[in-house]
Amino acid sequence: MVLGRHLLFLPVFDSIWPKLMSDGASSPTSEESDYEVSPALRKRLQQLFEHASQMMSKPKYDYDYAHSLLGECCRRDPANLVYVEKMFENLDLKFKGKKKGSVFSAFGGKGNVKKALAAKKWLEVISEGIDLLKNNPYDSVTLRAMVDACAALRFNEVGLRYMKNAMDGSPGDMEVMRHCARYLGKVGQFDQAISLWHFIEEKKRGDDEANKMISQLTIDRERRAQGLSTVTNRLDPEEAAKLRRKQLAAQEESGEAPPAAQGPLTEKQKLKNRIENNPDISSNYMMLIDLCCEEGKFFEADEVWNQAQAHFGDTLELIEKREELMMVKARHRFRLAEKQAAATPTPELLELVETARNDLNRIELEVFSKRNQRKPGDIVLKYELAVRLKRMGNFEQAEQLFDEVAAADDKHYAICHLNKGECLQSRKQYKAALAAYEEGLTRAENMSSDGLKLLLYRAGVLAQGLKDWVSASKNLKRLHKIDASYKDVKLRLDKLL
Template sequence: MSTPSPSQTPPPQNPPPAAAGGLSHAERQRLQQVFERAKKCLQKADYAYAHDLFSQCVSEDPGSLVYLQHFRANLAQMHPKAVAAKASNFKGLPGFGGGRAVVAKAAGKGDWSEAFAAGCKALKKTPGDTGVISEMGAAAGELGHSDCELYYLRWALDLSPQDLDVNRQAALALEAIGEFDQAIGCWLRVQQQRPNDEQVNRAINRLSVEKTIDRGGYNPQLLKGAGEVSMPHPSGVAEASARLKYDSPDQPPAEAAAAPVTLTEEQLRAAIDANPADPQAYAALAEHYTALGRLHDAERLYKKAYQAAGGGDLALLEKLEEVFLTRKRDAARVAEQRAARQGGPAGQKLAEEALREANQAEAEVFGARAERNPGDPRAQFEFGLRLKRVGKFREAVNPLQAARADKKRLAEVELLLGECFQQIEQHRLAIRSYEAAIAACPTTEWTDLRKLALYRAGVLAMGLRDLDTAEKHLTDLASADFGYRDVSARLDKLASIRKTH
């Protein structure tokens, strides 16, 4: 019996993991093998089978930008003349029109793998269905994968630059991560078609104010189509990177002309190919990806740079750690903002999980840094602070005690120690640390830290029935800020207790 060709062999049927959770090492290895098979099929022009394999990768790991880029590149080879699909143009065609609804229904149930699988299946028939693409972007955003969310939206805008719904969705996604300039640009494209829409005008005005308040984090490439994956065509001709062709109101030609000249992704890749043992070549491409918001790719390249350097370059290691932490923090921030906008227990649960993951990631990274720098009180402080955030109060004590060597932040350290001691019910040690924090604060300034230390000491002493100590600290606090929290009510209660004893 002859061996079936790849196009005749069905994709692996391993049960997909929950897309909202993390993949195990074994699952990632399995998925990477599927991905490598898909790339080989693409190179052999077996686009249909490659689509099925890339679909599996995208469905099971919707946070991987690399998988998504290759999925789109293969789809472009399958349908080189794909255009934006409007429902009116395809009315009556089998399978068209329900793709977006299927994706939304599965996502609404939290069945993320099924949602992305449905989207991939729909795009195989109608690759220009911007409704499906934007719905997959919304699902990626729900999971906190902001880089993939923006990639889907950029893809939809490639197909239909003036689409009102996609521009609105892109504006909200960009606002959620603080990209106010580009969010305004999306709203301006909506305004061109809806000049009398008050909601659009208010959004532009509000974002203009927020932009003035917070000018940091502008990344003009997120929805400009730059940095696409460059896949080899079977004939050997390199596929051109897909780029947005519409005019961008938020980036006039004069500003674009004034931008500094930088190496392209192709040039940076060529530098790696020319000298694969040079860690700086990988680091340069990683920096390029970081500027584009492609944090997964940047993290992968920094790992290669660190390995190429022999695992001893601490500067590269810290850059790798920072990209990893930035990705986790961004995911937590986006999830929190989305939960605040949309409400509901599902969104809140995702936000809480994303925050837990970000805090745990910080604890691990700063723990490694503290281990590398045992005599650095700042490194010990950062580690102790992160341990406290994840609820490891007992473990946080030792690094925080080591951080006392930094006299400039002694008051803050003692306050944190007091809170840790209180959590593990070492109340006398907690009182001692709170009072040390008070003593370390400048006596001429009523800082928030000094007020909080007095409050913590007074409340704890009151709970321990040490009325004299409680009255002293709470009275000192009330003399400076009588409206601080419930200090006045606590002083009244102290007076009442003294009358009855």
């Protein structure tokens, strides 16, 4: 997402904004962002989203009604960037791309947002803001309040999107620029924040805040590169204390007695004690998060991550742990939906399975895309990204990455050609697919037994369909020799003989 393409007054944004979604901004977390989008709710929101999208495909439609549908999606799933993007797309069509700043000064006409902001009712700030954006999607005062809410809730990517419209609507406003620079620092976008503070300092020589932030952010950038805690994007002590108090309250509500009253400590209690006694060892937080996930206590895992983020700031280790949490929770929702559908296979539950599967695939694709951008030389990450692209139907992109991985690593050669062949077959490039399978079989010594059997089966069945009897017979006979009970290999061989 290129956030600054309209900011022609600021050429440095051409290099800053395209990177904002790939430089390691942490994912949504906070004490108030523990909302869970159940498969049933996600299905309802997706229906609203699709209805609005269908309306928007027509030359004329009711913009305000579309906004009510998309606004509801953004309220109920406020960290969902796709919903927010579509909401702004509709508003851009409504106002025909015309940008205007705030109609009222300060919070004039925006009393509900002001009250919610003062009370730190962050989700209410976002909800009230969505209503106000219907009349002016570039209202920088409202948008900056929503950005502050996103900062508190750690809805970082969505906050960046709201910030874009604030900047677009007030392209020469230095206060809006400062707000943006501060936010970039809070979400760990140190390079981009430094660039913007430099621009501010050039416009106002000797600016104390700009000079201070450039120095602090430069130090934080170096500390993060070394895996050390950072300052700019660390929660303030009051907020960190709130998180700890909430964690203790949750522990009391769950009925956990103090360790002394329970006899031998569990591994989880031991880790909590270690963190309490020495909060500077990050590995204890990571192990505790893993234990919480093993027990299916994802909210507790989020709380531990919040505690670690409040102490260390956005280190790469924490960013990647948050990504793991997102994937683990999505897999859990998918397995739960599958289990429910298996017990009662109604059309509604089967549709929920498909929705949960699509959510899982989308989240995994987003995570591995970011990881590949952070570590472009990592072959394993590139392979995992290619697999996710394939699952999402982006076959040509996947094929390109499978080729790159196969060329760089012999151990992945055969499995990459199996996956590439499946991509080509999905695109009805049958001869090219068979050639990929056959090429994979030439260097399949590093393949797992299951992988080799699948590769032989794919090659044999496709050759049979193309009436290449020699190749079909060769591959199916080899498969039969390895595992005579594999799928329908015996039946297929009988037809060939």
